[in-house]
Amino acid sequence: MKIIESVNIWKNGEQKIANVLNAYAVNVSLNKDANFYYVLYNENIIGDKLVDGFIYMPTEEYIQWDQDEFAWDFVAKSLNLTIVGEYVPPAPPVVEEPIVEIPEENIPLNEENI
DSSP: OEEEEEEEEEETTEEEEEEEEEEEEEEEETTTEEEEEEEEEBTTBTTSOSEEEEEEEOHHHHTTOOSHHHHHHHHHHHTTOOEEEEOOOOOOOOOOOOOOOOOGGGSOOOGGGO
8 A cells, every 4th residue: 555645535425535545456467468456545544445446557558567666656647646655554552451460379279380
């Protein structure tokens, strides 16, 4: 996924902001062409697709595709978007659990601690 310059999207009667692009090749004919599926998301609600669709990469561009960045740039250019960086998902919050010490007299006896 890539961060893009924010674009306004009209969805279900509301204006939303898209600032994340996801794309992947769904149909590649070697040495010929490719089709990509793309989705635009809001960075804060990745599960909510704002826009999705398919983009066709013809032979002229396909033969230049030697690295992933070329494909990302092709998809962004086709959608008139500007990639500004890598999407890094937010890290889950770190929850520190308190250490609770159990007094020895409350530890149940078993073969390991007899």
